[in-house]
Amino acid sequence: MTTIALKSASFTSKTNLFHDLTLTISSGDRVGIVAGNGAGKTTLLRCLVGEYELSKGEITLSRGARVGLVPQVVPNELLEITLFDAVATGLDVQTLESESWRVDVVFDTLSTPEDIRKLPVSALSGGWQRLMLLMRAWVSDPDILVLDEPTNHLDLEKIALLEQWFAGVGDVPIIMASHDRSFLDAVTNRTLFLRPEVSRYFALPYSRARGALEQEDASDAVKRERDLKEAGQLRQQSAKLKNIGINSGSDLLQKKQKQLRERAEKIEAQAKVLHKERSGDIRLANRGTHAKVLMAIEGLTVAAPDGRKLFSIPKLHIFQGDRIVLLGRNGTGKTSLVRLLRRVLISGEMIDGIKATPSLVVGYMDQALELVPENESPFEFISGLGQGDQRTRALLAATGIDPDAHRVSGVRLSHGQRARLGLLALRLMEPNFYLLDEPTNHIDIAGQEALAAEIIEHDASCVLVSHDRAFVREVSNRFLVIENGKLTEADDPEAFFSAMGAV
Numbered sequence: 150m151t152t153i154a155l156k157s158a159s160f161t162s163k164t165n166l167f168h169d170l171t172l173t174i175s176s177g178d179r180v181g182i183v184a185g186n187g188a189g190k191t192t193l194l195r196c197l198v199g200e201y202e203l204s205k206g207e208i209t210l211s212r213g214a215r216v217g218l219v220p221q222v223v224p225n226e227l228l229e230i231t232l233f234d235a236v237a238t239g240l241d242v243q244t245l246e247s248e249s250w251r252v253d254v255v256f257d258t259l260s261t262p263e264d265i266r267k268l269p270v271s272a273l274s275g276g277w278q279r280l281m282l283l284m285r286a287w288v289s290d291p292d293i294l295v296l297d298e299p300t301n302h303l304d305l306e307k308i309a310l311l312e313q314w315f316a317g318v319g320d321v322p323i324i325m326a327s328h329d330r331s332f333l334d335a336v337t338n339r340t341l342f343l344r345p346e347v348s349r350y351f352a353l354p355y356s357r358a359r360g361a362l363e364q365e366d367a368s369d370a371v372k373r374e375r376d377l378k379e380a381g382q383l384r385q386q387s388a389k390l391k392n393i394g395i396n397s398g399s400d401l402l403q404k405k406q407k408q409l410r411e412r413a414e415k416i417e418a419q420a421k422v423l424h425k426e427r428s429g430d431i432r433l434a435n436r437g438t439h440a441k442v443l444m445a446i447e448g449l450t451v452a453a454p455d456g457r458k459l460f461s462i463p464k465l466h467i468f469q470g471d472r473i474v475l476l477g478r479n480g481t482g483k484t485s486l487v488r489l490l491r492r493v494l495i496s497g498e499m500i501d502g503i504k505a506t507p508s509l510v511v512g513y514m515d516q517a518l519e520l521v522p523e524n525e526s527p528f529e530f531i532s533g534l535g536q537g538d539q540r541t542r543a544l545l546a547a548t549g550i551d552p553d554a555h556r557v558s559g560v561r562l563s564h565g566q567r568a569r570l571g572l573l574a575l576r577l578m579e580p581n582f583y584l585l586d587e588p589t590n591h592i593d594i595a596g597q598e599a600l601a602a603e604i605i606e607h608d609a610s611c612v613l614v615s616h617d618r619a620f621v622r623e624v625s626n627r628f629l630v631i632e633n634g635k636l637t638e639a640d641d642p643e644a645f646f647s648a649m650g651a652v
Contacts, residue, residue: 219282330619
């Protein structure tokens with residue numbers, strides 16, 4: 150039986166990321182690691198594969214166990230070689246010479262088209278680059294598989310393919326960090342809520358584990374309140390006895406009051422500190438508009454960059470309060486339509502077939518986070534949007550960006566920090582219409598739920614592209630499906646999800 154065991158594992162970097170973590174992961178376990186942005190998920194995974202060292206404690210693997218890592222980012226050295234060669238780097242030279250067929254087997258397992266196997270990795274979509282990293286790890290036949298955000302940049306069809314693939318990998322233990330709630334529910338049977346002090350581990354998939362966690366947190370809150378109330382009462386009694394003892398000169402009463410005070414201090418010291426997510430706030434704004442029809446699209450043809458027709462829109466009106474999600478397979482033209490709308494709404498181009506009300510103020514964010522400059526610090530970026538120094542610092546801190554990161558170049562920020570910085574910038578622009586392409590790609594679960602709640606609370610009109618089923622179900626009230634060269638409206642997204650093999 151292949152196992153990986155953590156004993157009193159701790160990692161400290163300025164503050165605790167996790168502390169005194171003890172658990173065993175065995176054959177057949179599918180563990181989802183859940184925590185806020187920057188809260189230690191990637192660090193823990195790097196410790197598991199031996200790239201980082203724990204501050205305290207130990208990690209033990211079964212003798213001779215091979216660990217396959219699927220990182221978040223494609224290594225630069227893989228970008229300019231072919232997909233075949235990139236996957237083949239998962240094999241040692243001797244194995245590659247005698248068993249190169251392993252690469253083709255992995256390609257076939259994940260239904261990799263023949264025509265992309267010899268393309269350079271840099272020419273592939275973000276989704277195929279993610280699957281390349283998985284295939285590169287899997288081709289070496291690992292005993293344990295470790296994945297960091299495996300569904301980022303995958304469309305729903307590939308997410309469904311990945312879910313089906315997980316069902317057929319046998320008893321190989323799998324440990325993954327992910328913010329995709331539906332994916333976690335589909336593939337995991339264990340959930341680790343990673344916390345700075347006391348992490349929680351449940352033999353349950355995400356949603357059921359979250360319910361159990363909420364019950365434990367509620368129980369802890371009740372116990373803490375009861376304990377602190379008892380400690381307060383003991384302190385009051387101690388104070389009364391102290392006064393009486395001093396006035397009466399009674400050594401016995403003074404000794405008793407000291408005992409009561411020490412009991413109160415002990416209870417306070419043992420009272421559990423309640424966990425609070427540290428990932429930061431996500432807030433939006435909606436300046437509003439008197440226009441009821443925000444945009445009219447009629448007789449529009451959406452084409453690929455090479456001029457190929459993708460689909461047509463005979464007639465479509467977007468109204469105030471519409472929260473529209475574009476659904477479709479990769480390559481059908483979702484992002485192409487978003488870019489057309491961007492050219493009209495932000496760049497001010499005149500495109501036949503698209504008319505927008507002049508009062509629209511658009512907030513746009515794409516999945517590459519182009520809104521967030523790489524050559525500016527967060528402080529320079531936000532202060533440049535008309536914020537004073539003090540307010541800029543306060544806004545960045547509330548967003549979850551530590552003070553020591555306020556002045557670093559944007560390229561050094563994590564993906565989660567960049568996404569939150571982009572959403573902060575959108576809020577400060579005070580738009581009345583949002584154009585969002587994969588807004589949840591790098592945002593933790595708490596942030597996704599906050600973003601959905603903000604969109605609904607502000608009645609923010611938006612057009613968005615998202616492959617996150619939970620987010621789509623939460624936030625959208627209109628569903629446009631691109632299929633067979635046409636755009637049609639659906640009552641809900643469930644038929645599309647089912648057609649992709651995802652529920």
